[in-house]
Amino acid sequence: MSSEQMAIEARGASRVLAALSSERRAALLRRVADALLDRQEEILVANAEDVAEGDAAVAAGTLSAALAKRLKLTPAKLEVLADGLRTLADGEEPIGRVLRRTELAPGLLLAQETSPLGVLLVIFESRPDALVQIAGLALRSGNGLLLKGGKEAVRSNAALHAVITEALQPDVPAAVIGLATSRAEVADLLALDGVIDLVIPRGSSDLVRYVQQHAKIPVLGHAEGICHVYVDAAADPDKARAIVLDSKTDYPAACNAMETLLLHRDLAEGLGPALLDALREARVTLYGGPRAVAAFGLAPAVDLHHEYGDLACAVEIVDDVDAAIAHVHRYGSAHTDAIVTDDAATAERFLDRVDSACVFHDASTRFADGYRFGLGAEVGISTGRIHARGPVGVEGLLTTRWKLRGEGDTVAPVGAGERKFTHERLD
Amino acid sequence: MSSEQMAIEARGASRVLAALSSERRAALLRRVADALLDRQEEILVANAEDVAEGDAAVAAGTLSAALAKRLKLTPAKLEVLADGLRTLADGEEPIGRVLRRTELAPGLLLAQETSPLGVLLVIFESRPDALVQIAGLALRSGNGLLLKGGKEAVRSNAALHAVITEALQPDVPAAVIGLATSRAEVADLLALDGVIDLVIPRGSSDLVRYVQQHAKIPVLGHAEGICHVYVDAAADPDKARAIVLDSKTDYPAACNAMETLLLHRDLAEGLGPALLDALREARVTLYGGPRAVAAFGLAPAVDLHHEYGDLACAVEIVDDVDAAIAHVHRYGSAHTDAIVTDDAATAERFLDRVDSACVFHDASTRFADGYRFGLGAEVGISTGRIHARGPVGVEGLLTTRWKLRGEGDTVAPVGAGERKFTHERLD
Numbered sequence: 001m002s003s004e005q006m007a008i009e010a011r012g013a014s015r016v017l018a019a020l021s022s023e024r025r026a027a028l029l030r031r032v033a034d035a036l037l038d039r040q041e042e043i044l045v046a047n048a049e050d051v052a053e054g055d056a057a058v059a060a061g062t063l064s065a066a067l068a069k070r071l072k073l074t075p076a077k078l079e080v081l082a083d084g085l086r087t088l089a090d091g092e093e094p095i096g097r098v099l100r101r102t103e104l105a106p107g108l109l110l111a112q113e114t115s116p117l118g119v120l121l122v123i124f125e126s127r128p129d130a131l132v133q134i135a136g137l138a139l140r141s142g143n144g145l146l147l148k149g150g151k152e153a154v155r156s157n158a159a160l161h162a163v164i165t166e167a168l169q170p171d172v173p174a175a176v177i178g179l180a181t182s183r184a185e186v187a188d189l190l191a192l193d194g195v196i197d198l199v200i201p202r203g204s205s206d207l208v209r210y211v212q213q214h215a216k217i218p219v220l221g222h223a224e225g226i227c228h229v230y231v232d233a234a235a236d237p238d239k240a241r242a243i244v245l246d247s248k249t250d251y252p253a254a255c256n257a258m259e260t261l262l263l264h265r266d267l268a269e270g271l272g273p274a275l276l277d278a279l280r281e282a283r284v285t286l287y288g289g290p291r292a293v294a295a296f297g298l299a300p301a302v303d304l305h306h307e308y309g310d311l312a313c314a315v316e317i318v319d320d321v322d323a324a325i326a327h328v329h330r331y332g333s334a335h336t337d338a339i340v341t342d343d344a345a346t347a348e349r350f351l352d353r354v355d356s357a358c359v360f361h362d363a364s365t366r367f368a369d370g371y372r373f374g375l376g377a378e379v380g381i382s383t384g385r386i387h388a389r390g391p392v393g394v395e396g397l398l399t400t401r402w403k404l405r406g407e408g409d410t411v412a413p414v415g416a417g418e419r420k421f422t423h424e425r426l427d
Numbered sequence: 428m429s430s431e432q433m434a435i436e437a438r439g440a441s442r443v444l445a446a447l448s449s450e451r452r453a454a455l456l457r458r459v460a461d462a463l464l465d466r467q468e469e470i471l472v473a474n475a476e477d478v479a480e481g482d483a484a485v486a487a488g489t490l491s492a493a494l495a496k497r498l499k500l501t502p503a504k505l506e507v508l509a510d511g512l513r514t515l516a517d518g519e520e521p522i523g524r525v526l527r528r529t530e531l532a533p534g535l536l537l538a539q540e541t542s543p544l545g546v547l548l549v550i551f552e553s554r555p556d557a558l559v560q561i562a563g564l565a566l567r568s569g570n571g572l573l574l575k576g577g578k579e580a581v582r583s584n585a586a587l588h589a590v591i592t593e594a595l596q597p598d599v600p601a602a603v604i605g606l607a608t609s610r611a612e613v614a615d616l617l618a619l620d621g622v623i624d625l626v627i628p629r630g631s632s633d634l635v636r637y638v639q640q641h642a643k644i645p646v647l648g649h650a651e652g653i654c655h656v657y658v659d660a661a662a663d664p665d666k667a668r669a670i671v672l673d674s675k676t677d678y679p680a681a682c683n684a685m686e687t688l689l690l691h692r693d694l695a696e697g698l699g700p701a702l703l704d705a706l707r708e709a710r711v712t713l714y715g716g717p718r719a720v721a722a723f724g725l726a727p728a729v730d731l732h733h734e735y736g737d738l739a740c741a742v743e744i745v746d747d748v749d750a751a752i753a754h755v756h757r758y759g760s761a762h763t764d765a766i767v768t769d770d771a772a773t774a775e776r777f778l779d780r781v782d783s784a785c786v787f788h789d790a791s792t793r794f795a796d797g798y799r800f801g802l803g804a805e806v807g808i809s810t811g812r813i814h815a816r817g818p819v820g821v822e823g824l825l826t827t828r829w830k831l832r833g834e835g836d837t838v839a840p841v842g843a844g845e846r847k848f849t850h851e852r853l854d
Contacts, residue, residue: 015756019780096779102801108790110800115782117812197812218645218813239835246837329442340835351830352523353446355542363535363833372838373537373829374529374850385544385624385826386645387814399812402800403778406790408666408767410673411799423801 003188006178007146007195010119013176014144018116020171022093028168029089029139033082035167036132036160040078046159047073047128054152063152070127071153081132084377091376094141094394101426105419107407109426115401116142118197121189123148123211125203128156134202135164135177137377141397146189146196148180150203190215198387198397200380205307220396222383224307224333225255227365230262230324230350232341237271239362240340244275246364247338249282253309255381256336256358256368260289260304260314262324268295268317276315289316304331321346325353332356334383336368336390357383357390430615433605434573434622437546440603441571445543447598449520455595456516456566460509462594463559463587467505473586474500474555481579490579497554498580508559511804518803521568521821528853532846534834536853542828543569545624548616550575550638552630555583561629562591562604564804568824573616573623575607577630617642625814625824627807632734647823649810651734651760652682654792657751657777659768660691664698666789667767671702673791674765676709680736682808683763683785683795687716687731687741689751695722695744703742716743731758748773752780759783761810763795763817784810784817 001009017025036043054071057063100112120143124130131147138145149157157179165174180189189196193216200220201211208223229247231240247258261279263272276286276296288298292315301314304327308314318324321339328337338360339350347361358368368391370378375393382388388396413419428436444452463470481498484490527539547570551557558574565572576584584606592601607616616623620643627647628638635650656674658667674685688706690699703713703723715725719742728741731754735741745751748766755764765787766777774788785795795818797805802820809815815823840846 015780015782018782104794104799104801108794118782236835242835242837246839250838250842347832351832353442355442355445355545356828358829358831360831361833363831363836364838366838367531367535367831367833367836368829372531372841372848374531374848374852389826390829399816401783402785402795402817404785404787404790404794405774405778406788406794408663408669409790409794410669411677411791411793412673414799415677421799421801425801 003180003185004192004195006175006180007119007189007192009173009175010144010146010178011195013173014116014119014142017139017144017172017176018095018142022095024171025139025142026089028171029085029136032136032139032164032167033085033089035163036078036082036085039163040075043078043156043159043163044073044075046155047071050153050155057152067125067152071156073128073156077129081129084133085136088136088140088377091140094398098427099400103422103424103426104404105409105414105422108409109405111403112400113403114395114398117397117399119144119146119195120397121146121148121196121199121217123186123199123201123203123207125150125207128153128160130202131157131160132164133377137379137394137397138177141394143397144176146178146180148186148189151183154181187214190217193217202380218387220382220384220388220392221380222255222333222335224383225257225335226259226305226307226331226333227256227335227368228260228262228324228328228332228337229258229365230318230321230328230337230339231264231267231271231275232321232339232343232346233264233266234343234346235264235267235271235340236342237274240271241275241278243338243340243362243364245278245282246366248279248284248313249311250364250366252311254366256365257309258313258365259307260316260331262327263292263315263317264324265317265319272296272317279313283311285312287312287314289314291317305333307333321349325350328354328356335381336360336365338363338365357381430607430612431619431622433602433607434546434616434619436600436602437571437573437605438622440600441543441546441569444566444571444599444603445522445569449522451598452566452569453516455598456512456563459563459566459591459594460512460516462590463505463509463512466590467502470505470583470586470590471500471502473582474498477580477583484579494552494579498583500555500583504556508556511560512563515563515567515804518567521825525854526827530849530851530853531831532836532841532849535836536832538830539827540830541822541825544824544826546571546573546622547824548573548575548623548626548644550613550626550628550630550634552577552634555580555587557629558584558587559591560804564806564821564824565604568821570824571603573605573607575613575616578610581608614641617644620644629807645814647809647811647815647819648807649682649760649762651810652684652762652808653686653732653734653758653760654683654762654795655687655689655751655755655759655764656685656792657689657745657748657755657764657766658691658694658698658702659748659751659766659770659773660693661770661773662691662694662698662767663769664701667698668702668705670765670767670789670791672705672709673793675706675711675740676738677791677793679738681793683792684736685740685792686734687743687758689754690719690742690744691751692744692746699723699744706740710738712739714739714741716741718744732760734760748776752777755781755783762808763787763792765790765792784808
């Protein structure tokens with residue numbers, strides 16, 4: 001089957017899915033959860049083959065140990081995945097939520113309601129868990145789904161895909177979740193802007209960049225997380241120390257980890273050097289911007305627009321909050337940027353003016369996360385400005401529809417001045 | 428200046444604009460309104476030159492009379508445009524509206540607020556009024572704007588652009604609204620996905636299609652409006668007649684006009700032929716799908732996916748509401764589709780299942796319009812499913828930001844199980 005045919009069938013099947021009642025869609029998710037546990041034997045056998053091949057590839061030096069480690073499924077992991085699906089089933093119904101109601105004129109009622117986006121393409125690497133989570137989100141929100149996993153997990157993904165789509169029978173055609181298996185299909189899929197509505201790359205920044213460059217379809221995601229913490233002259237030293245350390249060291253490879261520490265010039269002595277010492281004690285390698293090199297004798301940073309993704313970061317000195325904001329706009333990636341200060345006006349100035357998806361005051365950049373934000377399952381973190389921004393929950397998989405209910409209404413009498421709009425917002 | 432430089436400067440200036448208080452941004456709009464009237468002399472002189480050249484082009488057969496007619500500005504039109512800007516100034520502040528507030532944990536407050544999208548590119552044809560309306564929307568919503576008008580209105584656009592950007596001095600750099608003048612710049616601008624956030628083509632479907640095909644930037648708009656009215660077996664005959672006539676004849680060139688009339692098979696005698704007679708009386712030329720050709724002896728439609736945009740439409744017979752829905756999905760453009768029926772369950776089935784931006788029951792398709800929907804100024808009508816759908820008001824020019832306010836909070840204690848999220852939704 002061609003990629004286009006797969007996408008067209010997914011859209012057709014998604015309409016069957018979306019037309020089910022909320023209860024029946026929730027029941028389907030519970031059926032999938034049961035099937036994952038009932039058929040765990042065959043899933044784990046397929047996974048063991050992927051893991052064995054992965055281990056061999058690590059030994060041969062063709063796969064990183066980190067990627068190989070994320071491949072492995074266990075009965076406990078399947079239990080967690082099944083629980084996640086049941087939580088989704090129990091959660092709020094995403095489709096048909098009324099966002100706005102207006103009486104256009106007496107008897108003429110307009111409602112804007114959430115509806116499924118249509119067909120999603122999700123490209124993910126290595127972790128087969130992701131397949132189950134994404135399928136759950138798509139099923140809950142009435143969307144068709146095309147999946148492309150990494151070749152390391154090809155057997156695991158095929159087994160999970162079979163278990164999930166068979167559990168949907170006979171209510172929803174299996175085509176509602178398509179599984180692309182060859183790398184060549186990706187390029188084809190990324191060109192299908194007429195039949196696929198959104199592509200979500202989940203994986204390395206190389207993957208995200210490839211997708212952003214090649215997709216005709218809108219992309220939800222982020223290629224870079226160059227997050228800043230600006231420590232103001234009026235910062236509380238204990239808060240500054242805690243936030244700087246947490247932002248860099250809690251999980252240095254995460255996209256929401258601090259990559260650049262900005263210090264107010266008044267901190268060039270005192271708190272500034274103390275923060276650098278604390279980072280060094282936590283085994284963080286420091287690189288300086290021009291002024292930090294001069295003040296602290298740091299090794300110069302090659303580029304201040306750089307994601308270390310490791311126990312390393314850049315440091316620079318700025319004159320004041322406005323200079324910090326300008327630095328963030330110039331070198332950042334509009335992901336997450338934080339200020340530490342006890343001065344409320346300075347804090348609000350930073351929050352109002354820094355043009356990033358997430359702007360924080362006296363809090364670690366590591367809070368930028370769908371689960372921590374209370375959004376439930378996270379679809380991704382978007383640094384784009386269209387559709388959804390920052391951590392994205394299931395709302396990122398929805399669009400809206402306008403429903404108008406009349407009594408035989410026509411526009412001609414309005415045009416002729418015989419009837420007037422009331423435009424009364426309801427609720 | 429290169430297109431890219433123009434876009435970068437517009438983004439810088441948009442940050443100055445967005446940082447102004449709501450009152451000052453509103454005051455700027457009033458100043459622009461005053462300037463339009465104070466300097467109407469020079470605007471009208473420039474416009475008269477465009478109009479004279481346009482009339483010559485019509486005489487030479489190189490410009491359509493319809494386009495030429497839309498060129499002309501008058502003191503009364505400028506008065507209306509100035510009033511529109513004052514209405515925008517008096518309206519609700521679009522930036523900083525809180526969409527969601529969550530207490531993540533005691534003392535840690537998250538707010539999702541509306542913020543400007545960034546830099547918009549608007550490509551419009553002929554009507555210089557559009558420049559003023561679009562500039563007003565961009566200024567109100569704190570966005571940078573790049574404009575490309577038609578070459579027929581080049582002098583009018585330059586005059587309006589000068590008046591508007593000079594009225595912004597000294598508060599906002601003139602670069603906040605850039606005016607591209609050459610056709611060649613459009614291709615350059617459409618490739619600037621790094622610096623332009625959204626492109627809005629306002630004009631013919633050829634223009635929209637060109638932009639959709641060539642833009643790396645997301646496009647808000649619609650190339651086609653293939654709208655259906657389905658008259659069910661349980662339709663009230665008077666309502667059906669009124670809605671069918673209004674949907675087709677009120678303004679046949681509009682994107683929300685009916686292009687295909689679908690009749691339930693029970694109406695092949697009685698109401699069906701009566702509706703066709705009413706359309707013919709209104710001088711509408713009728714073309715049939717296969718079953719309508721057989722039943723009514725109509726000339727066959729060449730393609731049921733066709734926008735007549737004139738006093739002409741297609742007619743087809745379908746078995747029931749589900750067949751009508753399938754027809755709409757197969758041949759429609761997901762713009763606006765309506766059902767006429769007195770059967771509430773059938774109506775809800777149609778509204779729930781037809782996957783279009785606007786779905787109407789017992790109302791004319793002509794209501795699909797930003798002003799009629801009560802959205803204020805209309806940015807465009809989107810048949811895309813990302814970001815905004817259907818008639819789009821100023822919200823289409825906004826994105827959101829997540830603001831988190833803490834007291835020195837870090838994620839490490841949560842990870843260690845020493846602190847728990849409360850995730851309490853506020854408001």
